[in-house]
Amino acid sequence: MLEIITYPNDILRQKSQLITDPSDPKIKKLISDMASMLNAHNGIGLAAPQVGESVRLCIVENENKQFVLINPEIKKYSGKETVAEEGCLSFPGKFISVKRHMKVKVKAFDTSGKKQIIRAKGLLARVLQHEIDHLNGILFIDRPHE
Helix, strand or coil, X not given: CXXXXXXXXHHHHCCCECCCCCCCHHHHHHHXXXXXXXXXXXXXXXXXXHHCCCECEEEEEECCEEEEEEEEEEEEECCCEEEEEEEXXXXXXXXXXXXXXXXXXXXXXXXXXXXXXXXXXXXXXXXXXXXXXXXXXXXXXHCCEC
């Protein structure tokens, strides 16, 4: 079983590697294990570096829908920003108010390697920004907050 990596572990500050083959059995197992871990911890998002794997993969759950994002990139941000409280499984018990864009457009690949575009607003947009930050070695404590 995977374990949640907590701050200040160095892997949380590394830029993750691109996944070249989404059908690789190791990636499929990682996705399955991460989904189980996300549920076990009642989380809404989990990035591969948080479980010790420096690859560009994250899982986000919102309104009973699960998104598996392989090599995600934020392609567009809304001009408006909002501040809201965030937590992070890699920072147990820590919650801070973080400024994020209200809307994002994300390009990623699904588990079959098919390109997907997600236009998100509100909580989903916030979680996507948080998890994609993890893939770039950026933590929520690095973001503007109040």
